[in-house]
Amino acid sequence: MPELPEVETIRRGLCGFCLQQKIKHITVKCDKSFIGPQEVIEGQYITNIRRFGKALVFDLTGNVSMMIHLRMTGQLIYREKGQKASFAGGHPTDSFLHELPDKQTRVIFELSKGTLFFNDQRKFGFVKVIPTAEIEEDSFIKKLAPEPWDMDDLDFYHRLQKHPNSCVKAVILDQAIVCGLGNIYADEALYYAKIHPARPAGSITKKEAGLLLEGAKVVMEASINSGGSTMATYVKADGTKGDYLRLFAKVFRREGEPCERCGCEIEKIRVAGRGTHICPHCQLKKTRKAGK
DNA sequence: CTAGGATCCTGTCAGC
DNA sequence: TGCTGACAGGATCCTA
Numbered sequence: 406m407p408e409l410p411e412v413e414t415i416r417r418g419l420c421g422f423c424l425q426q427k428i429k430h431i432t433v434k435c436d437k438s439f440i441g442p443q444e445v446i447e448g449q450y451i452t453n454i455r456r457f458g459k460a461l462v463f464d465l466t467g468n469v470s471m472m473i474h475l476r477m478t479g480q481l482i483y484r485e486k487g488q489k490a491s492f493a494g495g496h497p498t499d500s501f502l503h504e505l506p507d508k509q510t511r512v513i514f515e516l517s518k519g520t521l522f523f524n525d526q527r528k529f530g531f532v533k534v535i536p537t538a539e540i541e542e543d544s545f546i547k548k549l550a551p552e553p554w555d556m557d558d559l560d561f562y563h564r565l566q567k568h569p570n571s572c573v574k575a576v577i578l579d580q581a582i583v584c585g586l587g588n589i590y591a592d593e594a595l596y597y598a599k600i601h602p603a604r605p606a607g608s609i610t611k612k613e614a615g616l617l618l619e620g621a622k623v624v625m626e627a628s629i630n631s632g633g634s635t636m637a638t639y640v641k642a643d644g645t646k647g648d649y650l651r652l653f654a655k656v657f658r659r660e661g662e663p664c665e666r667c668g669c670e671i672e673k674i675r676v677a678g679r680g681t682h683i684c685p686h687c688q689l690k691k692t693r694k695a696g697k
Numbered sequence: 698c699t700a701g702g703a704t705c706c707t708g709t710c711a712g713c
Numbered sequence: 714t715g716c717t718g719a720c721a722g723g724a725t726c727c728t729a
């Protein structure tokens with residue numbers, strides 16, 4: 406679920422609540438969700454929260470860290486004692502509003518001033534204890550490519566050309582090619598650049614690659630900038646489903662609605678094994694002949 | 698090596 | 714109502 410903007414929003418939010426707090430006790434409710442010795446981090450203080458792509462790293466005293474990856478359905482929900490404060494981020498579900506722990510709670514971190522819940526419906530996400538000095542050697546973190554803001558157009562173009570026969574959508578979802586995009590922002594960035602997701606990456610021109618990289622930055626920045634209010638809005642929604650995606654998504658989950666550029670109906674198709682949303686008029690599969 | 702599909706797991710929803 | 718299959722905001726492993 407959470408892609409780069411959501412994870413960054415969670416990082417910023419939790420930094421505001423959890424820094425300098427002590428991890429007093431950890432309850433692991435699902436063994437699969439917690440990797441490593443929990444007693445190593447009990448009693449330590451949270452000194453920093455970093456982000457590597459879609460993974461969060463909590464640095465602790467004692468030269469130890471914990472990496473948390475939310476994968477598809479992970480959530481981090483912080484509740485302060487006496488309801489003084491709360492923060493929720495990740496896969497949007499009613500768990501944001503309910504009494505916790507609930508059925509999907511996998512790990513509970515009891516902190517000095519509140520409680521941090523790691524919820525995860527599908528159990529794909531995890532918490533992993535790693536010595537701080539070894540974080541950047543972790544197999545996941547090690548192979549991450551730069552984020553779109555740290556890449557220039559030509560570099561991005563060359564990265565696409567390394568997989569000339571793969572669908573361009575599959576290539577931009579690969580965190581070793583460019584870091585941060587997931588299913589939502591991949592669709593949104595391709596729509597921005599007017600590129601059909603099933604086109605071979607090798608057919609993307611330098612100009613198109615530049616537009617696609619720009620699209621990735623634009624859609625993710627917009628989401629990060631509205632991210633804080635996003636989470637707050639959801640929690641305040643009081644029973645109604647969070648639909649913050651609709652605030653900025655032009656194609657994602659908008660099948661059947663008109664494209665805001667041309668009015669043509671948005672379609673949902675399948676590309677690279679993933680549900681994929683396009684405007685069939687703006688995003689042509691065949692490249693038009695040069696000279697229009 | 699590449700590209701595509703299956704897989705981990707639980708819950709929800711559409712269709713019979 | 715109950716069953717069945719498809720699908721899901723991710724990443725890895727297996728196969729051809």
